[in-house]
Amino acid sequence: MARNQEQNEKMREERQAMIRAEALRQFAAKGLAATKIKDIAEGVGMAQGLIYHYYPSKEDIYVELINHALDKMNEAVYNLAGMPEPPDVKIKMAISEMLKTIDASRDFNQTCRLIAGAANSSVLPAAAQELIGKKRDIPYQVLAGIMEAGQGEGTIIAADPYELAVIFWTTVNGLAIYQATRPDPIPMPPARILYNMFLVDRDND
Amino acid sequence: MARNQEQNEKMREERQAMIRAEALRQFAAKGLAATKIKDIAEGVGMAQGLIYHYYPSKEDIYVELINHALDKMNEAVYNLAGMPEPPDVKIKMAISEMLKTIDASRDFNQTCRLIAGAANSSVLPAAAQELIGKKRDIPYQVLAGIMEAGQGEGTIIAADPYELAVIFWTTVNGLAIYQATRPDPIPMPPARILYNMFLVDRDND
DNA sequence: GTCTATATCCAGATAGAC
DNA sequence: GTCTATCTGGATATAGAC
Numbered sequence: 078m079a080r081n082q083e084q085n086e087k088m089r090e091e092r093q094a095m096i097r098a099e100a101l102r103q104f105a106a107k108g109l110a111a112t113k114i115k116d117i118a119e120g121v122g123m124a125q126g127l128i129y130h131y132y133p134s135k136e137d138i139y140v141e142l143i144n145h146a147l148d149k150m151n152e153a154v155y156n157l158a159g160m161p162e163p164p165d166v167k168i169k170m171a172i173s174e175m176l177k178t179i180d181a182s183r184d185f186n187q188t189c190r191l192i193a194g195a196a197n198s199s200v201l202p203a204a205a206q207e208l209i210g211k212k213r214d215i216p217y218q219v220l221a222g223i224m225e226a227g228q229g230e231g232t233i234i235a236a237d238p239y240e241l242a243v244i245f246w247t248t249v250n251g252l253a254i255y256q257a258t259r260p261d262p263i264p265m266p267p268a269r270i271l272y273n274m275f276l277v278d279r280d281n282d
Numbered sequence: 283m284a285r286n287q288e289q290n291e292k293m294r295e296e297r298q299a300m301i302r303a304e305a306l307r308q309f310a311a312k313g314l315a316a317t318k319i320k321d322i323a324e325g326v327g328m329a330q331g332l333i334y335h336y337y338p339s340k341e342d343i344y345v346e347l348i349n350h351a352l353d354k355m356n357e358a359v360y361n362l363a364g365m366p367e368p369p370d371v372k373i374k375m376a377i378s379e380m381l382k383t384i385d386a387s388r389d390f391n392q393t394c395r396l397i398a399g400a401a402n403s404s405v406l407p408a409a410a411q412e413l414i415g416k417k418r419d420i421p422y423q424v425l426a427g428i429m430e431a432g433q434g435e436g437t438i439i440a441a442d443p444y445e446l447a448v449i450f451w452t453t454v455n456g457l458a459i460y461q462a463t464r465p466d467p468i469p470m471p472p473a474r475i476l477y478n479m480f481l482v483d484r485d486n487d
Numbered sequence: 488g489t490c491t492a493t494a495t496c497c498a499g500a501t502a503g504a505c
Numbered sequence: 506g507t508c509t510a511t512c513t514g515g516a517t518a519t520a521g522a523c
């Protein structure tokens with residue numbers, strides 16, 4: 078009956094979610110080529126062949142993760158852009174939040190590593206390549222917009238806004254990867270050191 | 283005769299250098315697992331099997347490249363530390379130099395990507411793992427020393443020197459990777475935006 | 488749905504002719 | 506030294522029993 082079908086659907090999606098979570102861990106740590114289906118299956122405690130009951134191929138899992146990771150990142154950035162605060166405050170908030178997240182969230186760091194690994198690789202599934210091409214630049218563009226607005230208000234330093242956005246993201250990204258690849262994490266540096274880069278008037282809280 | 287042996291030796295080393303150069307390109311772009319011996323062989327224009335006349339295995343090539351990359355990076359850092367200039371000037375010089383190098387040198391960016399890829403991977407040949415463990419932290423430590431000296435002279439901002447060193451390297455590294463993974467390179471941002479992060483008195487050249 | 492067994496393919500490494 | 510041909514292992518994906 079319909080009730081049972083619903084339940085089955087739910088079970089199936091839970092299983093898929095488990096597979097995705099395990100795959101994210103492994104793809105983030107080892108990349109696509111070095112991660113074996115067998116490893117993922119062992120990670121979730123099922124037989125190797127059973128994975129194919131839930132996903133048609135290793136690459137499909139990978140592409141789905143990449144897509145989700147990019148969307149998540151972009152959604153967060155759009156949220157930031159839509160806030161009512163003035164641009165310089167947005168930058169300060171964003172950096173503080175990112176550092177906190179890097180410190181606390183394994184999932185976020187894995188997401189960063191996944192995207193970084195994909196961006197750094199020239200051999201990706203065609204679908205992943207396309208997604209990256211389409212969605213990867215959005216955070217840079219949105220941030221550049223915020224920087225430009227801040228320059229209009231005289232709170233952000235004079236420089237090419239896109240270059241400022243690049244500095245912003247490469248810095249945050251670099252820290253996330255640093256943290257994710259160290260056995261013992263270091264405390265994140267004070268956010269003001271980073272956001273003072275962009276501010277006309279330094280903040281010494 | 284000895285003359286011929288010398289010549290043969292030289293030829294052999296040249297071939298090995300060609301293999302290393304091609305392998306660096308490919309490992310940097312694709313990582314260890316996704317790079318096939320066949321690709322490297324094709325890149326240098328020799329038969330797949332012939333590679334094994336020059337190197338015992340794919341992993342051996344990789345380990346040699348990792349070792350060389352780490353040594354090159356560390357040598358540059360020791361050079362910087364040994365210079366007579368005051369710490370704040372060293373920081374400014376170092377950032378300016380790095381940005382110039384990122385802009386100009388493909389080889390340097392490939393080296394960055396190789397190290398970053400290795401650091402980001404949890405499945406490395408044992409020998410590579412060991413090398414990374416031993417040599418990877420040196421640049422951070424040396425930079426921390428310079429930061430600390432600058433704090434003593436009152437030119438570098440107050441903060442944990444190691445955290446400052448981490449910011450320094452993750453920023454530079456992030457930019458190098460950004461540049462290396464874009465089809466059309468962007469102009470590097472002005473160095474002062476970056477080094478002003480660390481300076482008590484901002485520099486507005 | 489889940490497992491075991493297996494077909495198939497691909498890539499690392501070796502052998503042997505030239 | 507260089508090539509082609511081949512051995513071998515491992516990994517993806519499928520088949521079929523339960």
